[in-house]
Amino acid sequence: MNNLAFHRLSYGIYVLTTQLDGKPFGCIINTAFQITSAPPRIAVSCNKDNYTHDKISNAKMFALSVLTEESSQDLIGTFGYNSGRDIDKFKSYEFTQGDKLSLPLFTDESIATFECKLVESLEVGTHTIFIGEVIDCNVLSNSSNEMTYKYFHEVRKAVAPKNAPTYIEVEKNRDLYECSLCKYVYDEDVPFDELPDDWVCPVCGATKDLFEKT
Ligand SMILES: Cc1cc2nc3c(=O)[nH]c(=O)nc-3n(C[C@H](O)[C@H](O)[C@H](O)COP(=O)(O)O)c2cc1C
Structure with missing residues (x-):
């Protein structure tokens, strides 16, 4: 499935x-x-x-x-x-x-x-x-x-949270980083560590330091 x-x-x-x-x-x-x-x-x-x-x-x-x-x-x-x-x-x-x-x-x-x-x-x-x-x-x-x-998924690069009926667990095949404010999970091709310092959460605008490894 x-x-x-x-x-x-x-x-x-x-x-x-x-x-x-x-x-x-x-x-x-x-x-x-x-x-x-x-x-x-x-x-x-x-x-x-x-x-x-x-x-x-x-x-x-x-x-x-x-x-x-x-x-x-x-x-x-x-x-x-x-x-x-x-x-x-x-x-x-x-x-x-x-x-x-x-x-x-x-x-x-x-x-x-x-x-x-x-x-x-x-x-x-x-x-x-x-x-x-x-x-x-x-x-x-x-x-x-x-x-x-x-x-929302492809252009805004965001994912729905657990309470959405359409929520799908993200497969963890490498380190994922989660925004501590809005729970957006960064899972893009560029490794999180290599993102510029002024990068912000695409969903809520939180700065990079507010992300935590899941
Ligand atoms: C893109 C997106 C889609 C969502 N779809 C639903 C949905 O269809 N049904 C639902 O119950 N929650 C959905 N949610 C989750 C709720 O918006 C979320 O749990 C919210 O924090 C609930 O707020 P409340 O506790 O103030 O009601 C969705 C969230 C996002 C970001």
């Missing part, structure tokens, strides 16, 4: 958000897809350990901001490799509130947005598939390409 076959499935990259008791919550996901058009419904797969998971269960609504190839790596680093349990993810980013459900949306970073009411939750082992009825959706730009999972 070659697990890299899973990388041949296509996805986008999204910020999944919700709001509970007036506070915003959110994380990066790649597993979102449309299920039906009438009524319009989409599904997302969210790890039960994610802080965002229980917030969506309780708020009974969620939103998606569809990221583009220009979306900041810093935003993906903050929302995809850190937990809202530990930091205020929204502090450094501008976001708007949706017209219908007032959910947090990253309109400056996105090509489209969706606001959904939760209609069903399917427990699937480590993850819950949240199914939402789309209450509102908008196209924000026609000039950018949506960021695909492939682009």
